[in-house]
Amino acid sequence: MRVSVQWLASYVDLPPEVRGREIAERLIAAGLEVESVETLGAGLQGPLTVGKVVRIEELTEFKKPIRWCQVDLGSEHGGTRGIVCGASNFIVDDLVVIATPGTILPGDFHIAARTTYGHVSDGMICSERELALGEDHAGIIVLPDGTVGDDAVELLGLGDEILDIAVTPDRGYALSVRGIAREVATSFDLPFNDHAMALADLPAPEATDAPWPCDVDDAAICEMFTLRRITGFDPSATTPAWMRRRLTAAGMRSISLAVDVTNFVMLDTGQPLHAFDGSKLRGTVRAGYAASDTRLTTIDHVERVLSPDDIVIRDDSGPLGLAGVMGGFSSEIDSTTTDIVLEAAWFTPRRVAQTARRHRLATEASRRFERGVDRVLAPYASAKAMQLLLHYGGGSYVGFTAWESPYEPTRIVMASSLPERTAGMAISAGVVAERLTAVGCEVAGSQGDGADHFTVLVPSWRPDLIDPADLVEEVLRLGGYDELPSHLPAISGGRGLTERQRKRRRLGLWLAGAGLTEVLTYPFMGPADIAALRIDEEDDRQRGVTLANPLSDEQPQLRTTLLPGLAAVARRNRSRGADDVLISEMGRVFFTTKYHDLGTTVIRPATTSRPSEDELAALEELLPHQPEHLAGLLIGQRVRSGWWGEGSPVDWAQAAALARGCALEIGVHLQPRAVHYAPFHPGRVAGLYLDDICLGYAGELHPAVLLHWGLPPRSCAFELDLTVLLDASVAVSHQTQAPIIATAPVAKEDIALVLDAGIAASDVAAALTDGGGDMVESVRLFDVYQGPQVPAGQRSLAFSVRLRAEDHTLTGEEISQIRELMLAAAAQRCGAVLRGS
């Protein structure tokens, strides 16, 4: 809402020294968000004078059209002056605004007499932009009325200050000059002159013709509906300059006198008005429900299909407009309209909001009706509009018809101590009553329940005041929030982070310590991302959740894997010159659940009491499955090249070590198994298992995927289901038993085996470990050989084995016995034979 200080002054007699900045500060303290204060024509010094164009000579010898004009400024201002002008939107006898030499225009633009285009230009004819009044640079200002020689500074409203206020949804009343002026009056402790509610000079209707009949279908959608009729209006009448100026300053365009008047009164009082062309109406005009499947073309020339949920204005011919939102094209006033029917009404905010939303329309009217218009204002506002129309457009007042349901002001009973109990500071009942009265409430005291209570009648323009808490806010904000004391509540001890929260943080630190940089990507993806992964139709990652209104048509769904997001970030880093990119992310992925169709059983429990457990369960049922994942992407060198020698590239083993290391860090031992899993290299990816549950994958990415992603070959990645991992970790929390640290000497043995190349090294190690029994401290693969020295299809695996007894030094005999058992197990389970035997 843009409101001018001069306009505010029509309601509040502000001392002349009060500037916009001070008004803004007071309003901010009162809870209105003043975003800016600007001065119209800021920087202007010296006079601007109204002049009349006497003669125009077109100069044609230049690249663009130039006019050499004679302009009469009146005898006091030197009579007729010659001025060169580049604009051509004016004719002889037009009134224009002249800056004479010596004047400084906004932007420090000094006007002087100078020779240009072969003539001495003795001043300048001004455009809106040159005066910082608007952006209109196309032409100069042509005044609709005025007197030659008059001061144009005042005529144009220059020097007035404009406050731009962002109005929160609760303060519908602040979408009017009247409402803001009331806050100004309260905050400066000045009287408020509510002239919007005055009907003093209303002319008597000339009952030469019947006033227009009106009716309402249902008070649930419209509590007041009024029509006021004028005939004999002059359609060629123009909007007075002062009103145009007000509208322009408020950010509205001037259209025609009739439309301008309705807009002006709406800005002034907050009451939206609609003007019909009476000649286009048929029969009773009523506010009501739309018939289904009827059509209406609104004044924006859009044909709209109506639904019975829409509220409309209609007559015998059909719908005339969307009630409280936008009028219809068929009954619109035009340049020939002489018969005007003014509609002013009060529509139910919720119904206007629904209608506006269904038609994706947000208008000045709907914004006000949604937030609540003053319930009793309509007849006053339409009277004011009528007065203006009659004054500037002539015609006669035919009459007024109205439909109204009874109005009862909202009554709130509030404990007088509630404000001080809420604030945590003393506020006397007297102060409470005083401040509520300043807001416009009627406050009556009463004794009930042994406690002091106030019965508060809420003013018609404050539909946002419903609960005692709303009144508390009024009391506190008028006192100013700066009065509030500051102290901490006494809290009994909390339990700190949950196990999961602590472990999640630990993983974040661990990954950073391992050299990975955390990124936070958007969780959006699309069919192209899925296709790039080379996953099949049955894959879970195809079961993504779709957004109804995605930002991009290319990524209409929520991610089911973190890898595409990481790939995009890696590509961005590479394109900015990074060679090695080691990144990780922890975040949610989203799957539709198989068990129900999303959204088929939408429930909205009442909010007046706690929902039942069934209702809460039904709400949870609506939600997609959204576990957290943890993933990493590794590109380039793990160990960099340097003075120490060649570096080493990232590899599948590093990816697996990171994934397994994460799990181990929080107490979960994941075992690798050979699997096929896109988008990984089919022969270089490990499924990471806890017993028979796969928690994720790690390995080298598929070369074709990397090519598609534009990332270098051999890049690696891992992705874990963090939710399941944390579950597993929490399950083993606090269960670690201290190991017995044996101090007897260790015996080290090497065992080299030859066996089928397809057998997993981990299976062989497990066989050796199991075969050797309790004395086996560790079995570690240290060499792999495949080549001419072993038969084709076989390979040699060499393990270093550490044996130790708890209580004695192992004898040579014991060692060879254990060794034999290990070999036997490897032979039996894996078909391994001792190399060289």
Added chain:
Amino acid sequence: MSAPNRSYDPVGVAALEPQAVGEAVGQALAAIEAARDLTELKDVRRDHTGDKSALSLANREIGALPPAAKAEAGKRMGEARRSVNEALERREGDLAVERDLRVLREETIDVSMPTDRGHTGGRHPLTTMMERMSEVFLLMGYEIAEGPEAEAEWFNFDALNIGPDHPARTMQDTFFVDSAESGVVLRTQTSPIQMRALLERPLPVYVVAPGRVYRTDELDATHTPVFHQIEGLAVDEGITMAHLKGTLDHLATMMFGEGISTRLRPSYFPFTEPSAEIDVLCFLCRGESVGNLGSPCRTCGSEGWIEWGGCGMVNPRVLEAAGIDPDVYSGFAFGMGVERTLMFRHGVTDMRDMVEGDVRFTRAFGIEV
């Protein structure tokens, strides 16, 4: 080496003459002193104390002496050999120290060379900012509450006193999951966690909820469709707005330093009443830049205060929706943008830097903000 010994005749009894012994000792001591390293000293030891050395040979002659002379000769030889051995030990010790020093000297390398064989990681500053802010509350006894990002509309709107046709519902540009009628949205605020906490936890409730939220804004320097908020909620008997102010002041002090406080301005949120905007005193200029054209402040735009978030007393209607009696319990809630906090606390000027994942941005913050 030890060439002087060659002319010496080891077979004479005269070897036991005091003068001859003295000469042999003198020669040995000189040779020991002359040894330049442990290898040379080893040769000197062999030549002057070995089986064929003058002193060893002389010592062997003692047996041939008449008994009366044996004792004296034995004593003389003992002293002579002791002095040589002592000198050897001493010299060996010195030379060993010298050798060790030399080895260390020779092993000197240029320690200014780069040491970064591996990579340095980092945590995203938004993550660590949420942790740091949460920490302030954990220390006061709050706990961290969580909730889903794809959230039921009921939790995101209805339960927070934002009815289906509430203007605030259109103000927030909401991503709808599946369809506009599915009842599921990407949460537009962390506030639904408030309602979850009130439904799930026994009273009193003191929680903070950091998390990711979504609005349908296109990414630019000042907007992002995916961002982070941290929300706080206290519901207990006797909670007042003064407690809210005290809590926010404490947070401001912990985040920005001693003497940094907050200012509340009346505002509107459907789930709080009264409601307020939170401004924090500019930690850089502490308000000194206001009206001081000579030293403008970029952090607060010379306003002195920085907009930080919103807050208020929990609307009794929200308490009722959670089945809590507003006549017995009251509460406060507040929330602020994590991106915004990072921007003004650390001079981030473009929202995209926090979104794009450029590792240079994140690494600058290390593992903490």
